[in-house]
Amino acid sequence: MSQTVAVLDIGKTNAKLALFDGGRLLWEKSAPNRVLPGPPYPHEDVESAWNFFLDALREAARTRQISAIVPTAHGAAGALIGEIELAAPVMDYEFTGVEAIEPDYARLRPPFSESLSPKVPAGLNLGRQLAYQKWRYPDLFAKAKYFVGYPQYWTWRLSGVAVSEVTTLGAHTDLWAPRRGQVSSLAKALGVDQLLPPLRRAFDPLGPIRPEIAAVTGLAPETQVFCGIHDSNASLLPYLVSRQAPFTVLSTGTWVILMCVGLSLDQLDPRDDTLANVDALGRPIACGRFMGGREYAAIAGGSGNPDLDAIERVIASGAMALPCFSSHGGPYATTKGVIRGEVAARDRTALATLYCALVSDLMLTRMGATSGDLIVEGTFAGNLAFCQTLGALRPTQRVFAADDAAGTARGAAMLAHWPPSYPIVAPTPVPAAPVAGLDAYRDVWTAQIGLIGR
Template structure:
């Protein structure tokens, strides 16, 4: 029997840990999913169970290698960001994988920003809003001052994708998609590590930078597969679009957060944009990706519960409400009459719907249309932040809201001069991680049919 050449991709999220095998046409031929019970760090804070994750990687690969139908040509990794594994001289983790939501000490934060030019100046240089532990470089700074003995023992601080790669290759590298994403480590104005990284002795703890599309040999003798250096998941999800589309576009990736990514906007982040939670990701070729975000998926979850409870309906009903342009037109006319005198709040912080009286709506369907209208108003305010300064003709939406007919039709109405598409692709992050190392394992040309697009035409006039 002829074996199927495959690439193995570990896609590690906060909740689900997945392994996919893709064939040369990027079809999933095998998948496995795992969940681990979290453990706690020395302060009792929940964190990833690093040992369970390590064992799972080896166990999963052992299962795959036992399967006679597959020939593993390469392995790569994508994981959530802002998470470091600190290893010693022997490559063993020195401490827990601290949770990026762990509260950051105010005094230490003040000390850091006071030393390095203040929050506004520093944030502009590093394209990183002030996010505490979510700025992963701040975790290293904290270790240096709170646990100096442990800091001394660190041979390398590896972001989680690079640690998983190290387990298989035995080689240590840093990757620009992890280093360049709201870490406080990278100076976007100079294209190198920020001066504090050198001054605080942090740079010597960071492994050499390797190109995100590079591979190294496996550490185990007798194996011929290549091992990628790993990618930050948000950057990986953008790769299929960069491979398939060369005209300027914005990708709105929708989940708990709605993140607008513009790889074609090279204007530096302004103070005002940083205040509104804009940041820069780094794409796998090393170019900055301007991004804005708001908590849209979370807001949807909360408000759908509120609507369902008020109208005594099941929340599941709102997964497939058809778009009714007449309801939208009526709601917009009514809103104009009421809200002319009232100043609008900052649309990014919260949708207006949270303050609306549900008893003013004739039905739950009308209330839901109003909510999505308010939500898309937020979406437009957020996306506009990254659209400025670039000539974008297309907007792609992937994730949960790409399947919401009301959201998609309204978004198209707000952008009549652009082409708006719902994009669907199974496992975008995992496919992007495989595409990054395509030339090292796949004999076929890059695919151009892995993203399904549905075009949304403008159906009525919109106004904000």
């Protein structure tokens, strides 16, 4: 019987279909995601993504016998669905118009001690999106039979089965109480608890694909659809089954998500944008986040990775990037980023790398993540200077690079055969390297950001 698993990987920037067998990537295809301007508000272009997936599945099915499909998707997105179609468009979480419902929303949102979900801008708290839809578009809201997380929206389109799942409900939504393992007081106050379908685990099979999808794609009618998972939690899965706590995974891309397994939740501080996500087994995980990929691009002004010589040139120059270069997420999201001093154009990527390493180090320190290995996966894993600078900033912790651009999709594919019976590929140890002047530079940088209010 075929063990080939197709993963629908819906990121903020791109949609991807990837095929895996026994953890090996066999084939992948991607397309850019689009956000439509509205009405009624900026929203995900789900139909373009759906058509891409159907075409990609059809292409893949010509050469591979696919036995299972697993969706994974970015957080801060969910879908109000009716009997056969969306009741309302899937809101783009960067839509700042949702902030118009403050302070009405603030009166309902749970205290941080309950939700472990900090207040963040725009629609990054999924509960705020739902409140906006209910209060500003009651006719659309009234058509909803269910509310599902974004991975489970794709599950529903594939199988016709509507379910809830904790990694999505527990991803800074305000809708989940991680310590209690149940919906929060906000879900009840908004009446959303009545719209949540039954809770299933990320690795639960929900049934075969719809007959019409089998007919269109050429997939076998018995192809199983699995519940699916929030993308950062998909990145975490290989390490949950192959490592002992404590350890930290830095899942990097548009966002840098620091997932500290085995760390107490007691030092989480909403002012730092630290929070608890929930892993695939329902356990709260201490996390921090900032929009590192976007900030990197804003500072670097281009692509490419620097070497340590470039890092040391920036340090010697005294030039600094001070937060924040994105208005979404991180401990200084409300401040405007600034570059102080002069830096040569060729060293802008070094300045961006140094900035992202310093912010990661700062957040890990504030969370109390002072022990255990650091595993960098995603975009920054290919930036050796970032990994080495982070290691130099935290010399008591070993740094590893998971040189795997398909890490999120690979983790999601594991759900179709859970727990995996095949060996997990270990990340590569990053050789320690001294960085001249780094400690003194960090002291000055830290003093400068100490003057910035949170």
